[in-house]
Amino acid sequence: DVDLSHPEFTGYLTKRSAWLKNWRRRYFILKGDKLYFAKSTNVPPHGVIDLSQCQTVKSADDKTKKKYSLEVTTLGETYYMYANSEKEKDEWIGAIGRAIVHSSIRDSDFD
Secondary structure, eight states: OOOOSSOSEEEEEEEEOTTTOOEEEEEEEEETTEEEEESSTTSOOSEEEEGGGEEEEEEOHHHHTSTTEEEEEESSOEEEEEOSSHHHHHHHHHHHHHHHHHHHHHTGGGO
16 A cells, blocks of 8 residues: 655646547646556545656647646656646646656665
8 A cells, every 4th residue: 555645746637548648637646756646536546657767847738739738758658647727737847846856866876
């Protein structure tokens, strides 16, 4: 069981599914260097994005043709999601960005 108490950031984003490319609203929970997503607030997450493997998080309105979009690119995959407002989008990009930085600081045993 994953301990999701005291997350860094939570909220709803609409995520594009990897296979069918359709958009589904998901509840996201950012905890440490993991971004979990669930169908709603009261069910356990069915997916996770490992931000320790993340290379970039940035605006993606031009790619998705949707307002308030962001993309999260990991070594294996690019995830697209959009928020309900510019403010939410910026908050998510900031929160995910901080998680990536913290993760890379923890992994800096490589240098």
